[in-house]
Amino acid sequence: MRIEIEERDGIYKVKVNDPLPPVDFGFKGVKSSKSLSDFSLNVYEEKDYIVIEKPLDLREHVFGLGEKAVELDRRRKRYIMWNLDHYAYQKFQDPLYINIPFMITLLHGKAMGYFINSASKLIFDIGFEDYDKIKIKVPENGLEFYILEGPSIEEVIERYVEVTGKPFLPPEWAFGYMISRYSYYPQDKIVELVDLLQKEGIKVTGVFLDIDYMDSFKLFTWNKDRFYDPKKFIDELHSRGVKIITIVDHGVRADQNYKIFLSGLGKYCETDKGDLFVGKLWAGNCVYPDFFREETREWWSNLIAEWLSQGIDGIWLDMNEPTDFSMEYCINDVLGKLPINLKNLAEYKAFPDNVVHKLKDKVVPHSKVRNAYPYYEAEATFKGFEKAGRKDVFILSRSGYSGIQKYAFVWTGDSTPSWDQLKLQLQLVLGLSISGIPYVGIDIGGFLGRDLKEIDNSPEMLLKQFQISLFFPLFRTHKAKDGIDTEPIFLPSFYKEKIKEVINLRYKFLPYLYMLAVEAHEKGHPIVRPLFYEFQQDEDTYSIDDEYIAGKYLLYAPILQGEKRKVYLPIKVQWADFWNGEEVRGWVDSKHELPIYVRRGSIIPLSDGLLVYGDGRVVYNGVVIQSEGGIITFSKPLYLESLSLYSLQGKVLVNGKEANYKINGKIVMVDIRSEVREVKVV
Numbered sequence: 001m002r003i004e005i006e007e008r009d010g011i012y013k014v015k016v017n018d019p020l021p022p023v024d025f026g027f028k029g030v031k032s033s034k035s036l037s038d039f040s041l042n043v044y045e046e047k048d049y050i051v052i053e054k055p056l057d058l059r060e061h062v063f064g065l066g067e068k069a070v071e072l073d074r075r076r077k078r079y080i081m082w083n084l085d086h087y088a089y090q091k092f093q094d095p096l097y098i099n100i101p102f103m104i105t106l107l108h109g110k111a112m113g114y115f116i117n118s119a120s121k122l123i124f125d126i127g128f129e130d131y132d133k134i135k136i137k138v139p140e141n142g143l144e145f146y147i148l149e150g151p152s153i154e155e156v157i158e159r160y161v162e163v164t165g166k167p168f169l170p171p172e173w174a175f176g177y178m179i180s181r182y183s184y185y186p187q188d189k190i191v192e193l194v195d196l197l198q199k200e201g202i203k204v205t206g207v208f209l210d211i212d213y214m215d216s217f218k219l220f221t222w223n224k225d226r227f228y229d230p231k232k233f234i235d236e237l238h239s240r241g242v243k244i245i246t247i248v249d250h251g252v253r254a255d256q257n258y259k260i261f262l263s264g265l266g267k268y269c270e271t272d273k274g275d276l277f278v279g280k281l282w283a284g285n286c287v288y289p290d291f292f293r294e295e296t297r298e299w300w301s302n303l304i305a306e307w308l309s310q311g312i313d314g315i316w317l318d319m320n321e322p323t324d325f326s327m328e329y330c331i332n333d334v335l336g337k338l339p340i341n342l343k344n345l346a347e348y349k350a351f352p353d354n355v356v357h358k359l360k361d362k363v364v365p366h367s368k369v370r371n372a373y374p375y376y377e378a379e380a381t382f383k384g385f386e387k388a389g390r391k392d393v394f395i396l397s398r399s400g401y402s403g404i405q406k407y408a409f410v411w412t413g414d415s416t417p418s419w420d421q422l423k424l425q426l427q428l429v430l431g432l433s434i435s436g437i438p439y440v441g442i443d444i445g446g447f448l449g450r451d452l453k454e455i456d457n458s459p460e461m462l463l464k465q466f467q468i469s470l471f472f473p474l475f476r477t478h479k480a481k482d483g484i485d486t487e488p489i490f491l492p493s494f495y496k497e498k499i500k501e502v503i504n505l506r507y508k509f510l511p512y513l514y515m516l517a518v519e520a521h522e523k524g525h526p527i528v529r530p531l532f533y534e535f536q537q538d539e540d541t542y543s544i545d546d547e548y549i550a551g552k553y554l555l556y557a558p559i560l561q562g563e564k565r566k567v568y569l570p571i572k573v574q575w576a577d578f579w580n581g582e583e584v585r586g587w588v589d590s591k592h593e594l595p596i597y598v599r600r601g602s603i604i605p606l607s608d609g610l611l612v613y614g615d616g617r618v619v620y621n622g623v624v625i626q627s628e629g630g631i632i633t634f635s636k637p638l639y640l641e642s643l644s645l646y647s648l649q650g651k652v653l654v655n656g657k658e659a660n661y662k663i664n665g666k667i668v669m670v671d672i673r674s675e676v677r678e679v680k681v682v
């Protein structure tokens, strides 16, 4: 076995034998004098695997790996990295849609990262088979992996995105309240629905169109009965300030009369015999673009650009694990004749073993690169936006691989609205965030309709789902055909008002969320963070995964059941209750149904000025902050790390002296780190 190590700024790239990485991230370093033993790593070959082994200390914690339906601390389990369409997944089921081969270890407050650039069916065994070992089994002969120094979790993530790419910067509207359903139609009813919501004072920034907008599920077509005049429809929504996002799956209907199918011939996935692989998806017999090939991505990006040119604003990439229904259909044929009901056939929705791809002119089996399919699909889609001359890019992807953060938002797939899953949804979102994907969300409402017994489609459950999502980067309702309507106007007035309150609060914080998106884009930092991300010296935070911090400054502890809860506020810093300004820290009882706490030393941009408990007047740590005509005054000097202002232009003077600040869109970020008496914008 041959091992070479290159390094650059705390990043070590290890090459084992002759790897063909699924994605060439282009990282270059200089030859390193370090050896694997310097990192306590042992790499060896075992049957069909290369194994990376490292000791697991009793006090060591492990985070990351993407979408895993367990606690955030990944210890004592074994994980399979294999993107699957796991409809109606439950806690502990593995794998799900997004597997990210990047883990962060934390021992005695010091973090290290490991990124294995392999899109095959890896196994991460975290102290399960061997109590005191982490074993990563890679079913390949050659391998590229990275060791990422900390010592903070934040620095590990910064190094991870240094390798795999910084997140893109989405438009502001992507953080608003967006609505979706499988499926909204016809076009006039959608406009009517938006009007009903907006008449009630509920602002919607986007509408998603699910597969029924298409003609016989053929990509890039309209069903003319349902959308008799797409241009009129697009114009009507745009005139209401609402964007349109259409679903685009990867299955192209195999049909001699369908020009897009014909235009893609030679660019689709093939079998190892060189035949076109024809599978099954919504449109019946389908072929799938081989996104690993550059010419396929080029072709796809042109299709996307042309589709966008009608005025479409966003693309929703679904089924891109990639999923194919042919094996499931065969199995269902057999099982349908038996008196048993096997609910989960996720495994059989993958491509069959004989599918191959062309990667850098080499023919590679699907199984060796599967997980990177959504990455390349998203890359090509992103390029379509660029070709269409779009500055605002919005892509939502169900699946992903390392690097997906450069192109897309992701969400947690077909979830179940059940009491068990509320916490799970939080864990999934935080798990993805800490795996380098800042733009994450859930189907608010839970996707599933009425076909499972654990489902609770009550307004109370819907409200809880809205509440947990308050600061999630993606804030979108979505529902299966047979579920309740999730738009609050259809609820009893008590719930309608409660949900309106959450939506309005979301808009109030939107400038702050956008500021965090800028931070994500510039540095790779997650938007919503587990507590231990910010307080990694505080071991009490390691197992808390029902609270989160949005950015550095807002701690949120959604109430998952009932009306009250205990909240942990890391004791190293001072917190103020957002609702009453009361100073709190440590374990406290929640006092409001949306328990939000603000960290000392912060002022947060809100839609109506800066962080406000009242209008233009902030009471913070007993200091009254007034904001009027571009002058912010403090009744007593107050220590501030930074100050974020919204929609202001001009020079910023802090205590009379020009301050360091950055303007990004509407946000002015002022670096302060001192006691402040007055801030003036001149």
Ligand SMILES: OC[C@H]1O[C@H](O[C@H]2[C@H](O)[C@@H](O)[C@@H](O[C@H]3[C@H](O)[C@@H](O)[C@@H](O)O[C@@H]3CO)O[C@@H]2CO)[C@H](O)[C@@H](O)[C@@H]1O
Pocket: 085, 087, 181, 182, 210, 211, 247, 318, 319, 343, 345, 398, 413, 414, 447, 478, 479, 480
């Ligand atoms: O575009 C429509 C929705 O597509 C996604 O959800 C679908 C999921 O990906 C499929 O696997 C499928 O699930 C069926 C399952 O395979 C089968 O064994 C049986 O249990 O019936 C299931 C339901 O038909 O259907 C899902 C849609 O119902 C996507 O995740 C959704 O967001 C889209 O709305």
